[in-house]
Ligand code: NAP
């Protein structure tokens with residue numbers, strides 16, 4: 001079969017071993033790796049990705065010792081007893097011809113535990129624990145621990161290890177002046193700061209021999225003050241190459257960096273040029289990473305010679321069969337990672353198992369199983385939002401005969417609104433994915449069809465799923481029916497909005513709408529890379545001489561004056577996702593959005609919006625008021641509990657419960673119901 005993706009599918013020869021293609025599933029903590037009894041689930045998770053065609057897998061981080069734990073009692077490998085559960089994982093992956101590396105991660109001062117150590121005793125802004133400065137003895141012992149962990153990984157059947165040296169973890173803490181303020185042989189000039197990383201590589205190589213992959217994940221761009229320059233990064237890369245590393249992986253930005261590196265508003269492949277710069281100076285293959293989620297982007301990077309392999313972590317959570325679909329020209333069937341972080345990283349930070357918003361089976365492969373049905377049924381699904389599309393397509397893939405009724409002329413529901421928000425263009429992909437699934441699984445889609453109970457009963461369905469979603473909650477104060485009062489749905493669909501705006505409600509949608517209103521109407525979407533770099537202060541020169549690749553951000557003056565309001569007295573945006581909320585808050589702050597809390601809404605007049613704050617009446621002189629006050633369920637088709645009907649009725653998504661509705665719950669509820677029907 002001819003393919004447009006020849007570079008992605010080309011094997012990579014490392015001399016003693018061959019990786020079957022250029023796709024690396026990057027390290028990502030799921031939470032399953034921390035407990036031995038979860039290893040059958042972890043094996044199923046990785047096994048499915050190996051079956052899906054990925055060439056090389058890198059596990060979540062495993063610590064070489066207790067000081068290196070990310071969380072108390074996190075996954076560790078330093079005794080023979082730790083080896084056995086890992087064999088399940090390596091076996092599950094090798095069965096399908098993929099290779100797997102175990103990542104060795106010492107968290108240094110990023111650990112959420114009291115034993116933390118680092119180059120210097122400087123507390124990180126993202127952990128409550130101040131680290132102790134490592135003594136020379138502790139450094140030498142830790143190097144031995146790394147080597148021992150690598151040899152145990154070899155016993156467990158891994159093809160190699162990845163040494164985590166980026167994202168601000170221990171070795172990166174030594175590599176950069178940001179944390180390393182030592183004056184001994186482990187600090188000072190870059191030749192000293194890189195000593196720890198190099199000694200780790202040499203000790204591992206001495207322990208495991210030549211025929212074992214050592215990959216090093218190096219920070220190409222620290223994005224923190226006193227971070228390394230590109231010349232320093234290249235110095236380290238060359239030394240790692242000399243020391244016996246086989247693969248050089250890319251890390252971008254420390255976790256404490258205040259420049260986004262993976263959220264959906266970061267342009268695709270935003271950092272590939274920094275990897276390309278390093279590639280010019282080393283012999284070993286290099287791996288590009290961050291915001292690469294679709295085959296065209298990956299192929300372009302490889303074809304341009306910017307990297308030898310492409311690393312994706314979240315995109316392979318979203319679709320385990322990404323590579324096979326690419327190889328068989330079925331790219332439009334890929335369930336694309338929309339870089340929302342809602343079900344993966346946000347879960348990890350809350351100590352919950354990571355999964356995926358668009359693919360609820362991720363890390364639940366043994367629990368959420370879609371089996372072919374032995375009793376095909378006639379199923380009606382009412383509502384073509386993500387909940388409805390999820391239940392319809394999974395049920396149809398299991399062999400049921402599904403009819404999907406949608407009142408409007410398009411499927412997608414609330415995602416059709418989200419996709420027009422600047423930086424949320426990836427939401428188009430989810431709608432495209434579901435449309436292809438609807439066609440492929442043979443769902444009978446009836447657009448422009450507002451169905452009623454009589455019709456549903458008349459057609460004699462066995463099961464009816466109500467997924468009619470939500471409508472925006474209206475504001476009920478004096479003057480709220482005035483023409484200058486608009487719902488968020490009207491605004492996102494293009495209703496004209498004035499120059500001075502009050503946004504009522506500061507949930508996810510209040511923030512989205514504010515960002516939408518800050519940008520000129522005809523701004524290109526997605527945002528061009530150069531503009532994004534300028535706005536966030538990322539040095540566009542791949543051979544940057546600025547500290548950590550940062551320069552002063554330049555922000556265009558806002559095109560509107562915006563107030564974002566909430567009744568609660570808590571900080572605005574406190575309920576947004578842990579790993580993405582700060583980006584939204586920073587965006588609005590940069591654009592001078594005035595955020596007011598503890599507000600009571602009193603009335604709307606021709607002069608503007610009257611509010612009360614701290615017992616004082618105030619007038620906000622605005623010409624538009626946009627209501628983002630949450631939603632209400634649309635459940636009118638649901639029969640009362642005591643009614644007799646021909647069909648069995650179910651209700652899911654926003655129709656069931658509007659409060660705290662999000663796409664994660666909607667898609668999961670749809671998939672879980674469909675798995676049981
Ligand atoms: P939301 O998060 O519930 O926020 C609505 C806000 O409106 C509330 O915070 C509430 O704050 C205010 N409100 C509620 N009733 C009101 C009333 N009667 N009058 C005035 N204000 C009222 O809902 P949303 O912003 O519409 O978002 C809907 C769902 O989509 C959420 O689950 C959200 O997580 C998800 N979403 C997520 C993102 C994301 O980036 N992750 C983006 C968009 C949407 P006060 O009562 O304090 O004023």
Ligand code: SF4
Nearest residue numbers: 337340341344356357
């Ligand atoms: Fe991607 Fe969102 Fe899924 Fe995470 S939850 S893998 S960011 S789509």
